Amino acid sequence: MSHEVIKHPGLNLGAAHGPQHDASEALMFGFWIFLMSDAILFGLVFASYVTLVNATAGGPEPHALYDIKSVFIETLLLLASSFTFGMASLALKYQHSTARLIGWLMVTLVLGVTFLDFELHDFVSMFAKDGVPSRSGFLSAFFDLVPLHGLHVAGGCIWLICLVGQIAKYGVDTQAKHGVMRLALFWHFLDIVWIAIYSVVYLAGLA
Amino acid sequence: MSFAEQFQHPLGRLSLESLPFWQMLNDPTRGNVINGVIGTAAALMVVIGTLVTIAMITKYRKWSVLWSQWLTSPDHKKIGIMYVVLALVMLIRALMEALLMRAQQAFGLEGGFLSPDHFAQLFSTHGTIMIFFVAMPFLTGIINYVMPLQIGARDVSFPVLNSISFWLTAAGAALVMISLCIGKFSTGGWFGYPPYTEASFSPGVGPDYWIWALTLASLASTFSGINFAVTIYKKRAPGMKLMVMPLFTWTALCTSIIMIFAMPPLTVAMAQLALDRYLGFHFFTNELGGNMMNFANLFWLFGHPEVYILVLPSFGVYSELISTFSGKSLFGYRSMVIATMAIVALSFAVWMHHFFTMGQSANINAVFGIASMLIGIPTGVKIYDWMWTIFRGRVRFTVPMIYSIGFIYLFVLGGITGILLASPTIDYQVHNTVFLVAHFHNVAIPGALFGLLAGYHFWFPKAFGFRLNERMGKVSAFCWIFGFMLAFFPLYALGLMGLPRRSVAYTEPSYVPLEIAAFLGAILLTVALVTLVVQLWVSIKQRDKNRVFAGDPWDGRSLEWSVSAPPPEYNFAVIPVVTGRDAFTLAKEGGKAYPLPESYTDIEMPKNSVMGPVLGAIGFALAFGLVWHILWMVILFFVAAVVTMIVYGFARDTTRIVPAQQVQQEHRRWLDAVAAATGISRADEYQSANQGLAEMTIHEVPA
Numbered sequence: 001m002s003h004e005v006i007k008h009p010g011l012n013l014g015a016a017h018g019p020q021h022d023a024s025e026a027l028m029f030g031f032w033i034f035l036m037s038d039a040i041l042f043g044l045v046f047a048s049y050v051t052l053v054n055a056t057a058g059g060p061e062p063h064a065l066y067d068i069k070s071v072f073i074e075t076l077l078l079l080a081s082s083f084t085f086g087m088a089s090l091a092l093k094y095q096h097s098t099a100r101l102i103g104w105l106m107v108t109l110v111l112g113v114t115f116l117d118f119e120l121h122d123f124v125s126m127f128a129k130d131g132v133p134s135r136s137g138f139l140s141a142f143f144d145l146v147p148l149h150g151l152h153v154a155g156g157c158i159w160l161i162c163l164v165g166q167i168a169k170y171g172v173d174t175q176a177k178h179g180v181m182r183l184a185l186f187w188h189f190l191d192i193v194w195i196a197i198y199s200v201v202y203l204a205g206l207a
Numbered sequence: 208m209s210f211a212e213q214f215q216h217p218l219g220r221l222s223l224e225s226l227p228f229w230q231m232l233n234d235p236t237r238g239n240v241i242n243g244v245i246g247t248a249a250a251l252m253v254v255i256g257t258l259v260t261i262a263m264i265t266k267y268r269k270w271s272v273l274w275s276q277w278l279t280s281p282d283h284k285k286i287g288i289m290y291v292v293l294a295l296v297m298l299i300r301a302l303m304e305a306l307l308m309r310a311q312q313a314f315g316l317e318g319g320f321l322s323p324d325h326f327a328q329l330f331s332t333h334g335t336i337m338i339f340f341v342a343m344p345f346l347t348g349i350i351n352y353v354m355p356l357q358i359g360a361r362d363v364s365f366p367v368l369n370s371i372s373f374w375l376t377a378a379g380a381a382l383v384m385i386s387l388c389i390g391k392f393s394t395g396g397w398f399g400y401p402p403y404t405e406a407s408f409s410p411g412v413g414p415d416y417w418i419w420a421l422t423l424a425s426l427a428s429t430f431s432g433i434n435f436a437v438t439i440y441k442k443r444a445p446g447m448k449l450m451v452m453p454l455f456t457w458t459a460l461c462t463s464i465i466m467i468f469a470m471p472p473l474t475v476a477m478a479q480l481a482l483d484r485y486l487g488f489h490f491f492t493n494e495l496g497g498n499m500m501n502f503a504n505l506f507w508l509f510g511h512p513e514v515y516i517l518v519l520p521s522f523g524v525y526s527e528l529i530s531t532f533s534g535k536s537l538f539g540y541r542s543m544v545i546a547t548m549a550i551v552a553l554s555f556a557v558w559m560h561h562f563f564t565m566g567q568s569a570n571i572n573a574v575f576g577i578a579s580m581l582i583g584i585p586t587g588v589k590i591y592d593w594m595w596t597i598f599r600g601r602v603r604f605t606v607p608m609i610y611s612i613g614f615i616y617l618f619v620l621g622g623i624t625g626i627l628l629a630s631p632t633i634d635y636q637v638h639n640t641v642f643l644v645a646h647f648h649n650v651a652i653p654g655a656l657f658g659l660l661a662g663y664h665f666w667f668p669k670a671f672g673f674r675l676n677e678r679m680g681k682v683s684a685f686c687w688i689f690g691f692m693l694a695f696f697p698l699y700a701l702g703l704m705g706l707p708r709r710s711v712a713y714t715e716p717s718y719v720p721l722e723i724a725a726f727l728g729a730i731l732l733t734v735a736l737v738t739l740v741v742q743l744w745v746s747i748k749q750r751d752k753n754r755v756f757a758g759d760p761w762d763g764r765s766l767e768w769s770v771s772a773p774p775p776e777y778n779f780a781v782i783p784v785v786t787g788r789d790a791f792t793l794a795k796e797g798g799k800a801y802p803l804p805e806s807y808t809d810i811e812m813p814k815n816s817v818m819g820p821v822l823g824a825i826g827f828a829l830a831f832g833l834v835w836h837i838l839w840m841v842i843l844f845f846v847a848a849v850v851t852m853i854v855y856g857f858a859r860d861t862t863r864i865v866p867a868q869q870v871q872q873e874h875r876r877w878l879d880a881v882a883a884a885t886g887i888s889r890a891d892e893y894q895s896a897n898q899g900l901a902e903m904t905i906h907e908v909p910a
Contacts, residue, residue, distance in 0.1 A: 055496025137496025
């Protein structure tokens with residue numbers, strides 16, 4: 001059995017995929033670098049939040065606005081969605097049936113959309129308590145950081161739907177495979193960002 | 208109109224008042240007429256320039272060629288050339304603005320002729336354009352053209368993304384240009400500090416034009432950085448190890464790394480300022496907990512690394528051409544690489560020296576002051592390496608060499624004033640004076656611009672197959688060098704005499720002689736630019752005398768000289784195998800240049816893509832809608848952008864095959880031309896006899 005060459009960090013397609021495995025190298029590497037740049041973006045928005053968290057300007061403060069129960073459910077949803085995406089990646093790598101791949105992707109999509117639904121409810125209830133972004137520097141920073149992550153998740157959901165569309169049209173071809181692999185990285189990346197949001201924004205805000 | 212009403216109006220806040228001559232017609236005071244005439248003339252230049260260009264293309268029936276060969280091309284060489292063209296066009300405007308500002312200050316004792324508002328727009332657009340739409344596209348264009356050729360690649364890793372980057376930059380530039388015709392640009396300077404640029408103090412469209420132009424440019428540069436870094440890491444020819452890469456490629460890599468990490472702070476700063484202005488957030492406002500220091504930190508966390516984005520590629524160009532025109536391999540290659548990497552690391556640790564006076568503790572100032580001074584060390588290493596490369600070389604005093612030598616002298620001066628400014632105590636004295644203006648022009652013009660112009664002269668024959676007129680080039684180079692000195696050395700003195708930067712007028716008579724000297728310098732710089740344009744014109748006229756199809760007019764050392772001029776679209780008929788530094792010189796010395804391959808294979812190249820122009824147009828329209836609060840436009844083009852990307856995801860069959868037979872035919876035709884050409888000695892490079900084949904004698908001086 002020949003030695004399997006690892007082309008890039010993360011889940012590789014494997015030599016069984018032949019040229020598709022080789023062609024993924026530059027593409028995946030480029031996507032890693034994009035994520036690095038995106039991580040800097042999030043890092044700076046986090047920094048803005050940390051510097052402005054006390055700038056409540058007499059408006060509502062974190063403990064009056066955050067609902068830890070809802071946020072905990074969101075966390076579980078997102079972590080579960082990362083697991084189900086992992087299952088989709090394995091289905092891709094070991095060339096299980098297309099139905100199984102799409103099945104896991106759809107479960108991930110449902111979890112992602114449910115997460116967004118919970119998050120929107122959080123925002124609406126914050127709005128009801130005068131927690132609007134124009135109220136204070138703190139709320140501005142909050143509504144820059146958390147919805148930025150939410151927008152990323154929404155973008156990931158749209159991307160996921162498009163990939164399922166591509167698979168429906170072309171089958172699991174090279175581009176669809178590479179698409180699923182990149183979306184997987186993106187999805188797990190957003191999971192990590194959410195852990196940071198859960199810790200820095202919610203846990204620290206309620207501590 | 209209230210904010211909400213503006214967004215409900217089909218034209219947003221667009222009205223006749225947005226036209227540059229409206230105020231002059233309605234309130235014809237002397238000042239309004241002068242400013243109106245200047246503004247209208249500038250707008251007319253944009254409109255007429257655009258119309259004439261469109262008319263000429265239509266007259267000569269070039270639309271289809273332009274579209275299929277250039278605008279939609281994913282070829283890194285063509286994209287590179289388009290970047291440089293964009294940069295030169297924008298350079299004309301930004302230099303005209305500089306001339307106008309110098310004229311205003313020369314006559315600025317007790318007034319001058321421009322209104323303060325007009326003057327503020329001039330320095331804001333001048334800075335914004337020079338940084339984002341001259342220097343950035345120029346260096347991105349040269350990296351685009353040269354780097355893949357130097358590493359033995361057929362294209363960048365993501366050719367369509369490359370095209371998108373270009374078009375987003377062009378959209379940003381177009382936004383700045385249209386601000387001349389409709390509405391006004393920002394008056395907040397190129398770094399647009401809030402709270403001045405917040406809606407409460409600058410309610411007009413100016414800061415919005417600035418925000419969205421910079422956002423487009425910022426996204427484009429992030430993508431370019433990713434693209435170049437991946438290309439250099441993943442697409443090098445066999446044997447092209449990292450420590451074998453030409454130094455220009457090294458600086459391209461380091462520049463890309465800075466782009467990847469330093470562009471996000473700009474994107475964040477622009478997004479947060481936009482949220483403040485559009486949705487009433489409080490990031491940088493005076494009230495309700497906003498903190499403008501966050502903007503200063505974010506902006507300069509981008510802004511200082513940006514300085515090294517501008518200067519590193521030029522360092523790479525100097526390294527290439529000093530080595531080539533001295534006939535020696537580069538002295539201290541390894542130290543050059545280490546110095547470049549050290550500059551990248553330090554570039555992220557000095558941003559606070561842009562605002563020593565803004566209230567942080569003395570200890571923090573000291574840390575950042577020392578870090579800033581440290582940058583002098585790797586830069587000094589580079590200067591010595593260049594000088595040792597010239598030392599005992601057979602130097603040809605060519606146009607690029609004139610720029611290089613001017614650079615070495617002047618950049619050392621600029622560096623020394625930088626060390627002065629890095630000391631917080633001195634900075635407190637000269638902060639916000641024209642001393643600073645003199646300093647950063649002293650590093651930016653000799654450091655970045657001279658290098659890019661030298662690179663333009665150096666690689667022009669490679670890109671177009673004929674050499675530029677040498678004599679005109681020399682005139683232009685000397686005009687740039689002496690014009691720069693005359694324009695900016697007086698500003699050092701004026702700064703020490705206390706003239707604040709951005710002064711529209713002053714009351715101190717002793718400033719006048721120095722101001723007039725600086726104005727004459729600005730005129731000389733304008734002459735330099737005109738000469739550059741004339742040189743291009745003359746060179747095109749004389750092109751048949753100066754053809755260098757064989758591809759190696761300067762006895763070049765790296766792989767880009769080992770192919771025809773201009774190169775075929777796939778660059779290399781057969782990917783070369785590299786054995787060491789100065790790969791092409793090695794091949795020439797070993798008698799292995801111009802090998803005849805045994806066989807040719809099919810080459811897969813990317814197909815043309817409309818993604819670039821389409822996303823560029825959408826980006827422009829979206830930004831325009833945002834600037835003018837035209838809601839339907841914003842929604843329409845945002846949806847269009849998303850749909851376009853989704854549709855592109857469904858695209859398959861994006862490559863095409865160049866058949867082996869065609870490759871063979873083109874390659875053999877070139878090899879025949881090489882065989883027919885007579886080798887030219889280094890001394891005779893400027894004769895018509897130079898057909899792009901260097902004499903195969905070895906007169907290498909040991910390094």
